[in-house]
Amino acid sequence: RGGRKGWKRSRPIDKAHAFSNLRKFGKGSKTLSAEDWTEHANQFCSLFPHNPKCRDGKRPEQNDLGSITKAIERRQKRRRVPKLKRIDWLSGVPDALKERAKDRKEKFGKTSIETRNQFRNACRSGRVNCRVQPEESRKKRKLIRDHLAKVEKEKLNLDDETADDNVEIRFDRTLRIKRALLEKANLTAEVDPIDDGVFESDILLTEEQTNLILNDLGKANSTGDEDLSPDEEE
Structure with missing residues (x-):
């Protein structure tokens, strides 16, 4: 065969x-x-x-x-995160405010050693299963996906498959952001991100927003395959 x-x-x-x-x-x-x-x-x-x-x-x-x-x-056609031209969003902003914004950007996704250890200890001790998607998250994802796909079909006059694809691309990129942040925090060995379709519990990101964030996290031109091991296929 x-x-x-x-x-x-x-x-x-x-x-x-x-x-x-x-x-x-x-x-x-x-x-x-x-x-x-x-x-x-x-x-x-x-x-x-x-x-x-x-x-x-x-x-x-x-x-x-x-x-x-x-x-x-x-x-x-849409797997790879496009490499975006960098735009100076702070052009014309006073230097003092620029420094504050730069400081916040550099801290984005960074965690203290104490916080990382708390995550690791909780996961390794078995108190929390950090590799399983909670049922609540699955239901939340389905609810949001069904609603967004319905809106895509009605507002943009799309067929079912295209509308579903558009939503799944957004969810996939949102999940990639979470993976990238865990990678930055050196926690990918212990934690799988929650795949509920939203960022920080209640923020729905557009595809354009996810692309911008992934570019900032150094994931331009990536497909998402790079972060997964074969074991995660099963």
């Missing part, structure tokens, strides 16, 4: 490889065995866990190939 043209069997698989693998297979026409299709479906859902065909434990069928290929191609 591993020698079939157009795809490769590989475990564990990283996200970048899975993405390329699925795009290549989507351009073919062969029907796969149930076992081989299950691997493709699992790869797709590891990349797009919130796709309608992957929600609530579902997996796409082979006759969904056209739909999932379109989802892959749409996301491919």
Whole structure:
């Protein structure tokens, strides 16, 4: 099976490889065995866990190939965070205020050693499971996603899949910001960020805002694959 043209069997698989693998297979026409299709479906859902065909434990069928290929191609165009031209937002601002703003920016995402140790101790002791998404967060994400997708469809006259993609891009980038901040705080080994679609509990970021923040955090031109280990695929 591993020698079939157009795809490769590989475990564990990283996200970048899975993405390329699925795009290549989507351009073919062969029907796969149930076992081989299950691997493709699992790869797709590891990349797009919130796709309608992957929600609530579902997996796409082979006759969904056209739909999932379109989802892959749409996301491919927008996976990479664009590198933005730096704008001096403080042009014309008095030097004293500039210094204060600069100081706040430099402190963004930084944590004290004491705070980091508190996080690590809580996670390692088992008092808090820092690797599991709370059910409350899952429900919150779904509620916000459904509402935003509905607004996208009604206000912008979009089809269901495009509206859903637009929302998921925003949520994905928001999650990347949280990952980048944990990386800056040296806490990625202990903590998985809450994937609830919002920043700081109640802030909904636009795609443009997430791109600006990710640029400031040094994540321009990134796809998000770089921060994940193969273990996080399962």
